[in-house]
Amino acid sequence: MAYVALPAATRASRLAVARSRWDAILHVRPDLEPAITLQRTLIEPVVDLSETLVQGRLPRLSLPARYLAAKLGKHVPALAAEPIPIPTPLLKPTLLMLCEHLAIGGGGDPVRHICAAVNAGTLEAGAVFAATLSRDQKAIVIGSRHRGLQSELVWLVAELTVSPFVYGLQQLILGRNAGRLDATLQAALEGWKQGYCPICGSWPTLIEALGGKSVLRCSFCAYAWTLDEPGCVYCGDVGPTFVTRAPDPSRPDRRLETCGKCRSYVKAIDVDDLSPFPLGAIADLETMDLDVMTMKQGFQRPALKAFSTAKVV
Ligand SMILES: [Zn+2]
Numbered sequence: 087m088a089y090v091a092l093p094a095a096t097r098a099s100r101l102a103v104a105r106s107r108w109d110a111i112l113h114v115r116p117d118l119e120p121a122i123t124l125q126r127t128l129i130e131p132v133v134d135l136s137e138t139l140v141q142g143r144l145p146r147l148s149l150p151a152r153y154l155a156a157k158l159g160k161h162v163p164a165l166a167a168e169p170i171p172i173p174t175p176l177l178k179p180t181l182l183m184l185c186e187h188l189a190i191g192g193g194g195d196p197v198r199h200i201c202a203a204v205n206a207g208t209l210e211a212g213a214v215f216a217a218t219l220s221r222d223q224k225a226i227v228i229g230s231r232h233r234g235l236q237s238e239l240v241w242l243v244a245e246l247t248v249s250p251f252v253y254g255l256q257q258l259i260l261g262r263n264a265g266r267l268d269a270t271l272q273a274a275l276e277g278w279k280q281g282y283c284p285i286c287g288s289w290p291t292l293i294e295a296l297g298g299k300s301v302l303r304c305s306f307c308a309y310a311w312t313l314d315e316p317g318c319v320y321c322g323d324v325g326p327t328f329v330t331r332a333p334d335p336s337r338p339d340r341r342l343e344t345c346g347k348c349r350s351y352v353k354a355i356d357v358d359d360l361s362p363f364p365l366g367a368i369a370d371l372e373t374m375d376l377d378v379m380t381m382k383q384g385f386q387r388p389a390l391k392a393f394s395t396a397k398v399v
Pocket residue numbers: 283284285286287288304305306307308309
């Protein structure tokens with residue numbers, strides 16, 4: 087069983103869960119208050135945009151289930167290289183709002199420059215969204231450098247802005263809105279054995295361990311899936327240098343999977359419920375100490391996988 091359905095969530099329920107998680111983190115890590123304050127101002131506009139999009143603002147997808155199942159059979163994510171119309175006028179105000187919040191929250195002038203470039207039209211929001219949706223980090227790096235902008239910041243705000251859209255597409259593909267998932271497509275999703283997301287191609291933010299199952303959570307569209315075989319999420323290695331451990335023996339619920347072969351890592355945490363979109367970011371923030379520790383040991387989160395049109399059906 088590779089495909090795990092997310093529980094239904096509304097704007098109010100997402101924000102309620104977010105608030106209780108932030109409170110719980112602050113209780114044990116008061117030093118994270120500035121980071122949480124910033125995250126709150128970034129997550130709320132994303133939740134709002136997600137709500138607007140699901141209320142009928144998503145495009146009609148002409149991606150037949152059999153076609154998608156064939157793509158997945160070739161290890162190509164459903165959305166890779168698809169010309170999806172992006173509702174740029176709807177997304178652009180969120181991008182500008184996120185830039186503003188990020189600038190106030192510590193991003194400063196480098197973020198204000200992005201805002202100014204988008205407002206002036208020298209950085210075209212639609213092109214940035216399209217590159218983000220197609221996971222084309224290289225296009226963002228080149229486009230940002232040409233304009234004297236910090237590409238990591240452009241990527242951050244663009245990814246946050248497009249994430250509710252790609253989450254909406256993920257839900258459309260899964261037939262969530264129509265209330266059913268095509269049997270052929272479901273079988274293809276259940277047969278998915280890759281560590282990158284079968285919908286959008288991104289790597290997981292982390293693993294949520296729920297009732298003994300390791301559920302990978304996509305860092306972009308929040309898709310939830312499991313892998314049948316143990317091993318490195320990124321390269322599949324199961325050799326002796328692939329290690330799962332809890333760095334703090336008193337917190338066995340927070341673990342790291344490190345791979346000596348590809349030098350990559352993923353965090354795994356025990357949860358009572360899967361995080362609704364977009365709250366995987368909160369668990370990611372709560373476990374940031376694990377990232378710091380692991381990166382010091384020379385492990386990394388790998389770059390996004392590139393899916394060229396040549397690989398597509
Ligand atoms: Zn995804």
